[in-house]
Amino acid sequence: MSESDPQSEPAQLTVVLPDGSELHVDEGATVEDCAYEIGPGLGRDTVAGKLDGDLVAKEQPAYDGAELEIITDQSEEYLAVMRHSASHCLAQAVERHYDDVDLAIGPPTDEGFYYDFDNLDIDEDDLAALESEIADIVDEDYEIEREEVSIEEAEERLADEPYKLELLSEFADENEQVTFYTQGEWEDLCAGPHVDSTGEIGPVKLLEIAGAYWRGDEENPMQTRIYGTAFEDESDLENFLERKQEAEKRDHRRIGNEMNLFSIQDVTGPGLPLYHPPGKTVLKELEDFVEDLNKDAGYDYVETPHVFKTDLWHRSGHYENYQDDMFIFNVGDDEFGLKPMNCPGHAAIFQDQSWSYRDLPIRYAENGKVYRKEQRGELSGLSRVWAFTIDDGHLFIRPDQIEQEVEEIMDMIIDVLETFDLEYEMALATRPEKSVGSDEIWEHAEEQLETVLEKRNLEYDIEEGDGAFYGPKIDFAFEDAIGRAWDGPTVQLDFNMPDRFDLSYVGEDNEEHEPVMIHRALYGSYERFFMMLIEHYEGKFPFWLAPEQVRVLPISDANLGYAYQVANEFDDFRVEVDDRDSTLERKIRAAHDDRVPYQIIVGDNEEEDGNISVRDRFEDQEYDVEIEDFHDHLVAERDEQRSEPDFLQD
Structure with a gap:
């Protein structure tokens, strides 16, 4: 040829x-x-x-x-590749120091990596020796070699690794060959990718030891998980460790205990928080804030039970999608489930009446408790729980009302985020490959969401294909005081639920039409948002949120009567009198430790002049303050929901 x-x-x-x-x-x-x-x-x-x-x-x-x-090493994803290789170095170091250890998995994470081991007896004091061994492995600059082998050969090489063999059995269904990565004397079944050699791995720090169920299933054995992180240079690692230390100082579990906000007790069950009076005080303020926004926006409050027959969850589609995460039980011949979401109940309420196009939009709101059966090992404080409350809102609207209603919801969301001084970003998530509804409806809905964003001249990203299967959405993400990113409120259009529940209204043409459903939450869940606020403010809540707003400190027992008289002048606030037999210095320190925004100090001079001294949480103090002037300031600070005590900052 x-x-x-x-x-x-x-x-x-x-x-x-x-x-x-x-x-x-x-x-x-x-x-x-x-x-x-x-x-x-x-x-x-x-x-x-x-x-x-x-x-x-x-x-x-x-x-x-x-x-x-x-x-390349300039790409955002490079850090994940390097951290994956660092996890292999950790496993290699562990096997050098400990006999008969069984390897599980070791992926990179957003902040570093981890590796899970079985038959490993280790504590925090042992991490330094492992870190030193990892440094030696990096210094040896072993080439990280990738090798494709047959399933049969892989089985031989993994004969002593039961967890790897379990993974291999799953790979065998899809592949004729699998890959191993080798560095020095050590190898691992792994899909990669990895850097070319251990010498390319930057500084590594091992962070903590935790327990983790194999494959996240609490029916499986509990393994030992070692967390670590790696960065390209020492300065990045130091900055991370400083941020981590700051985050630990703000840990909501520690602060929640110190401030008596909430507890999660063994006797009540995992992931089921108990709110103590101070914590419920903060939650009530958050609820009142949202309820005022909902009232102004024309929402009607509804209430749905905690449990429904699973017929409802079959109809809504949640049963097939959320069955494994639901608490399901039988009563007689009927199967029931604790609700994982509020929306099917709201759809059922709408369905119970006949509606005209003139009635729409219908706006329902509910602070609805929902339940998700998270794995026990994933439960953590208020950030991941079994029972949580959503400040839920569901709207039933005509297609021509989408733009206006979304715009009003955006106003509410932005009001919430700006009230808490949260920096936020937005993204428009478009139709995913698996979705319901016509092309025409999707295009129209996406255009209307985009129009709302454009009209406000807002910067936003397009997240192609990241919408819900039932409709496009606008997602909000925000940062807290130390730069951590959190998923925030969302506005979602839904063409699925109205169809599943046969929802309809009579249009101007006297024909039945299907409404569009909007899902929205201004906080998300109260638990997650409360957790974030505790850490964002380090427990030093704004005056309007603080469980205790003012504490009156009498200098001596002789001033107790005047202290209670002053407290009565502030009885429209959350005020306490420290009447303990203690020095003023200790009382001031206690109020500061308890994160009380303002202290009123009264002694002989104040009692004689009929005024007060005011001290704030910044340790600034002013004498000879008129009671009425301070009261008026507190009213304004509360009603305007200012973010910091500012009486002494003017």
Whole structure:
């Protein structure tokens, strides 16, 4: 055959690059081959790749039509690749120091990595020795070699690793070969990707030891999990450790105990918080704030029970999607479930009446308690619980009302976030591949959400395909005082629930039409938001939220009568008198430790002049303050929901 004979040329495939251009390469070309086709420099710098958004090893073959991104040490994903390699160094160090350890899994995380082990007896004091061993492994600069082997060979190599064999049995259903990564004397079954050698791993710090169930299932054995982190340079690691130390200082579990806000007790069950009077005081203020917003926006409050027959959950679609996360039980011949969401109950209320187009929008609100059966090992304070309350809102509207209603919800959400001085970002999440509803409805809904964002001249990202299966949404994310990101409020359009519940209204044409349902929550869950506020403010709540707003400190027992007289002047606030037999210095220190926004100090001079001295949590103090002037200031500070005590800051 001649060289130009097409049969002598290898088959081609096409990949799509991030800028939308197409790259044509030979069939079987790897991610690294594709990088070299783009340019030799990029080929040499390639660490890994992303195929259709999935992080893969650079040796992974590309496939026709894939969206390809090349990962180098300048890429955002590089840190995850390096941390994955650091987790292997941890496992190698553990096996050097401990005999008969069984390996489980060791993935990277947002803040570092972990590795799970069985048959490992270790405590926090042992981490320093492991860190030193990891440093030696990094210094040895072992080449990290990738090897593809058959399932049969993998079984032989993993004969003494029961957890790896379990993983292998799952891989065998989909693959003829699997990959091992080897560094020095140590190897692991792993899909990768990894850096080229251990010497490329930056400084590593082991953080803590915890228990974790194999595969997250509490029916499985409890394993030992070692958490660590790694960064490209020492300064980044130091900054992380400083932020971590600050986060630990703000831990809501510790502050919640110190301030008597809540408890989670063994006798009541895991993930079931008990709110003590100070904690419930804060929650009540949060509830009142949202209820005022809802009242102004025309919401009607409804109430739904904690438990429903599972017929409702079958109809709503939650049974098939949330069954494993629901608490389900039988009463006689009927099956019931604690509600994981409030929306089906609200749809049932709407369905119980006949509606005209003139009646819409219908807006329901409920501070509804819901229940999710999270794994016990994942429960943590108020951040992940079994029982939590959503400040839920569901609207039933005509399609032509989408824009106006979303705009009003945005006003409410932004009001909430700005009240707490939270910096936020927004994203428009569009139709996912698996979805319900016509193209026309989706396009119209996405356009209307986009119009709301554009009209407000707001910056936002587009999250392609990240909408709910029932409709597009606007997601809010915000940062707390130390820069941690939190998922925030959301506005979601739903074309699924109205269809499942046969919801309808009579239109202007006297025909039945299906409403659009909007899901919205201004906080999300009270538990998660309360947790975030505790840590955001380090327990030093704004005056309007503080469980105790003012504490009156008599200098001596002789001033007790005047102290109670002054307290009565502030009885429209949460005020206490410290009547203990103690020195003023100790009383001031106690009020400061209890994070009380204001202290009123009264002694002989104040009693004689009929005034007070005022001290704030910043340890500033002013003497000869008129009672009426301070009272008027507190009224304004409370009603305006100011973020910091500012009587002495003017």
